Amino acid sequence: MSSLTKRIGQWVCTLNSGGLHRNRAVVLATLFCAALLLAVELSGQQGPFDGLFSFIPNGTLYPNPLGASRTINVNGGGLDLANPFFQSLGTNGRACITCHQPSDGMAVSAAHVELRFLTSQGTDPIFRPVDGTVCDHGVDLTTVAGRADAYRLLRTRGLIRIAIPVPANADYRVVSVENPYGCNDTATIAAYRRPLPATNLRFLTAVMIDGRESTPLTGTQTIRYDNSPGSLLADLKQQAVDATVGHAQAAVPPSDDVVTRIANFELGLATAQVFDRRAGLLSAGGAQGGPQPLVSQPFFVSMNSSINPLFPQLEQPGGLVTPGDGQFTSDVFTIFQAWANLPPQDPRAAVARGEAIFDSKPIHITGVAGLNDPASQGGLAPGGVASLNGTCGTRHDTVNVGDHSYPTPLDIGTGDPDPANPSVNLGGLDIAYLPRVTVCKLDPASGAVTADCKTTSDLGQALIDGKFDHVGKVKGPVLRGLAARAPYFHNGSAATLLDVVRFYEKRFGWTLTPQEESDLVAFLGSL
Ligand code: HEC
Incomplete structure (x- = not known):
């Protein structure tokens, strides 16, 4: 990229916080940057902007319904588009950026997924049957209407289908799966989950909603006080391998060099809302909003x-x-x-x-x-x-971040049907679009199914370690950049x-x- 383009890019999209006011210029510049960046993102690898940008400046503002967020590389230099995070590493055109977008707080908002469906007629790389459709069989992807139907949970709730086999040594049996889309296999359970933000990762104590990239199942380790941050880096590297082989359907796993670059890049990102349409600049008047203060936020495991x-x-x-x-x-x-x-x-x-x-x-x-x-x-x-x-x-x-500073998977009931009305969860939110999985504990002596049973939409940690007591337990996510990535909870409810x-x-x-x-x-x- 020419230095002139670089300078124009920086000038347009970088707004010095000191000079930011609650005025129309901010809103217009934000919208302009958003349109530009959306165009870059929509264009994928071979678009009209291919080669024009080599990085996204640190000061870039991304508008969202409540204001604007910012994602910065704390090591400086902005978001380097040459990093493999932005490159298609598999066989289906997907890259990490496909589901972890700077405009969406490094996750995806359902509203933007819907926009991508409309502009690409359902061919954008996020729309791939491996995990984007409601089920991996019985869907018609040959017409736009068929794709709209098959990708409806992704379009409307931003959900990806994560299918995980029941561990062989599980102390429970899956006695029934009522999946509205036909994925009723009781040996491999399909859960529907929101992409987690690939940012502010320095504060994580478990990787993935069920923590599986911090467990022996994936050859990774628990993140502890005495092994962090080496354990976190190792977990993120393995996560990048699994995402490339899984979401991007790579035939061979990416090299250690590639995943090291991805993990280090992600670890350098900080994201937060910087501008609220009512409250204005969130770092004004002594407030500490925006991603910059996160750079020096003290943290250690179990703090x-x-x-x-x-x-x-x-x-x-x-x-x-x-x-x-x-x-x-x-x-x-x-x-x-x-x-x-x-x-x-x-x-x-x-x-x-x-x-x-x-x-x-x-x-x-x-x-x-x-x-x-x-x-x-x-x-x-x-x-x-x-x-x-x-x-x-x-x-x-976790101070000023909001996830749990110690790996603490909990089941607060976001995926559990209310016994009085199974179409809503324990907090009254609609979950009729999710499967209902019933598991019963096995008698340890005889191995027979007992009457101790639970019904939920996502087995969570129990699908990783096979423990009935862990049914429905999931990790608490980082709470920064929320405005950029609706809907909420792991299942978008x-x-x-x-x-x-x-x-x-x-x-x-x-x-x-x-x-x-x-x-x-x-x-x-x-x-
Ligand atoms: C098709 C969409 C998709 C693609 C492509 C994708 N991810 Fe994700 N990502 C997800 C989903 C969904 C989750 C949560 C899944 C779960 O917890 O079971 C997730 C979770 C993560 C997390 C966990 C964050 C946390 O708080 O635990 C990281 C890190 C991450 N992805 C990085 C990557 C990287 C790196 C790549 C590229 C190699 C990538 N993702 C590609 C959808 C995607």
Whole structure:
């Protein structure tokens, strides 16, 4: 790329934070950049812009329904399009960027997937039958209407079909699978999952929704205090191998050099909302929004964990360890505290109030497998805690990031049917579009199926380690860049952030006033 193009690119898309104001120029520049970048992304490998850009500048703003996000390479130089992350490494035209887009907080928003369907008539590389269709058989991909139907969960909820065989040594049996799309195999279970953001990865303590890229199943390791960050790098490298062979259908796995470059590139990314259409620039007036403060955010595995200090000695492969600093603070997020004393009608005060609700409003936590069940062993809370007065931070304790600083898979019920109305989950959100999988525990002595059964839409961790006690347990994701990647929860059941908040209200009897609901939504949308 010529240095002139480079400079024009930087000039157009890089807005110095110091000079950013809540004005029309920002909005116009944002929209212009978005159109430009969308064109680049839509054009794929051989498009009209091929060769024109060699990197995306760090300052690029990506508009979303609530404002704009930014993804930066903390090592400088912007997003280097020569990195294999952006290249087709398999046989079906897909690259990592296909499902992890800078415009979508390094994941995909369903709205943008739908746009890609419309502009490509369902031929964009994200639309591939290997895992993009509702099922791998019984679909017609020869017509646009057929493709629209086959890719409907991807178009409307941004869901990818992840099929995993039931472990041979599972202590349960899959007794039935009711899959609305025909994928009813009880030996290999199809789950429907949202792409996780391939950014802010420095803060991860488990890779993948079910944590499988941090387990022996994939030849990877648990991310621990004493082996991080080497374990994280190794896990991300294996993840890149598996994504290339799986999603991109590569005939041979990528080389160690290629996956090392991918993993190091991803580890250098930081993403957050920078501009909110109501509150304006999220780093103004002393606030710490946007990705830049994440670069220096202190972190170590089990930092600020609310769970481990209760049970300080944890059994780990290799013996008992005392992780973390035992210094739990429920003030997990502090980035908008500087706005707390603004006049109440100022939209920035609403964001600060939402942050305070997140940090301090008590939630009575019951019935969460992984926390409240007697089987909460395996490095968590031996014996469980029948009920716990917590906050949002009990689950989302990584300071200013919001995932769990210690690998803590939980089942809060986003994928579990409400017994009174199986078409909704335990928080009242529609899950009729998801399969219903029923598994029953086996009697350890006789191997016979017992009456101890569970029904859920996604077996989660139980599909990785074969443990009945782990049915439905999934990891808590990073909460930054949310506005760029609706819908929410691992199965896309929450269309909006308000749906997310209402899920918690119904699930935990957590009562918020309409004002508190909208404040919390304003905060989540500003992350
Ligand atoms: C077809 C879409 C698709 C493609 C292509 C794709 N991914 Fe993903 N990615 C997903 C989905 C879906 C998940 C979550 C799946 C799960 O947890 O079971 C995911 C999860 C991840 C995660 C886990 C993040 C976390 O918080 O645990 C990383 C990292 C990642 N992908 C990186 C990559 C890389 C690197 C590539 C290219 C080699 C790639 N992905 C290609 C869809 C895709």
